[in-house]
Amino acid sequence: MSLDKQIDKCDSYGITPLFRELLPSHQPVLEAGCGSGRWCAWFKKQGWETTGLDWSEALCARARQEIPGVPFVSGDMQYTSFPDQTFGSLVALGSVEHVPEGPVRALKEFHRILKPGGIAIITVPHGGGLRRTIRTLGHPLLWLKARPSVRRWMGKAGGGGRPLHEARAGCRRDWFPQFSCSEDGWCFFQYEFNRTQMRGFVGEAGFLLEREFASFAGEGILHNFGRLGACWNEEVGGVQLTWLGRMLQAILPLQTYGHMLCFVVRRPPV
Numbered sequence: 001m002s003l004d005k006q007i008d009k010c011d012s013y014g015i016t017p018l019f020r021e022l023l024p025s026h027q028p029v030l031e032a033g034c035g036s037g038r039w040c041a042w043f044k045k046q047g048w049e050t051t052g053l054d055w056s057e058a059l060c061a062r063a064r065q066e067i068p069g070v071p072f073v074s075g076d077m078q079y080t081s082f083p084d085q086t087f088g089s090l091v092a093l094g095s096v097e098h099v100p101e102g103p104v105r106a107l108k109e110f111h112r113i114l115k116p117g118g119i120a121i122i123t124v125p126h127g128g129g130l131r132r133t134i135r136t137l138g139h140p141l142l143w144l145k146a147r148p149s150v151r152r153w154m155g156k157a158g159g160g161g162r163p164l165h166e167a168r169a170g171c172r173r174d175w176f177p178q179f180s181c182s183e184d185g186w187c188f189f190q191y192e193f194n195r196t197q198m199r200g201f202v203g204e205a206g207f208l209l210e211r212e213f214a215s216f217a218g219e220g221i222l223h224n225f226g227r228l229g230a231c232w233n234e235e236v237g238g239v240q241l242t243w244l245g246r247m248l249q250a251i252l253p254l255q256t257y258g259h260m261l262c263f264v265v266r267r268p269p270v
Helices: 003-012 016-022 038-045 057-066 104-113 129-137 139-146 148-154 164-168 195-204 217-228 243-251
Strands: 029-032 050-054 072-074 087-093 114-125 177-182 185-191 208-215 230-233 238-241 260-266
Touching (some): 003 016, 003 038, 016 260, 029 038, 029 104, 038 050, 057 072, 087 104, 104 195, 114 185, 129 139, 129 217, 139 164, 164 185, 195 208, 217 230, 217 243, 238 243
Parallel strands (some): 029 050, 029 087
Antiparallel strands (some): 114 260
């Protein structure tokens, strides 16, 4: 999908109304984990001063070319080069969960670079009871798919690379780690946190918790129930529910299956 189309889709994003409501337009906003820079471009479109931060210099370089007038900085969100109290607000959409050591160091850095009273909107994959139960039931299949002989037989990447048990070493099992496999073998991908864990993280970082909720219903049906519930429609860039998915969405409360947890936190005022 082109960057222009990505920017257009920001208007219909699940928590866009939250940005319009809570992010102060007169204060600079940082997107931590900006990727292609689509949200920075959208913030600029609203007339807000914005900066993008991402670990990938290649993505930042491309964003600088495609979105002139917005600074993009490549670096580790756990240890940024920004001075204390630089930003009035911050968004981190599906980024802090990709740190193997956990999100607290990044959250503490967010606290440092936010101004007193500054607000942060953070989303992470929702590791609630439903998703964890489904994934636990699928562990035997994952174990089988991780076997090098099975991967070679299936023609999948990573048949001779790093084994899954090595990738698991050093990860917190209670944070429900997820892994991906490439030609080099298995590696850590992300954690899926529950509400209690996230409350503890933001509190340890020194933030005041203002709101928390589960969001992204269609994606939740897809990630919990797979093709039985939904599929990804490339043409529209969104989830298309099956009849079963529509029924599940009507029956289940969003807080049990929503794809992402959204936390709105604030640095305490002086």
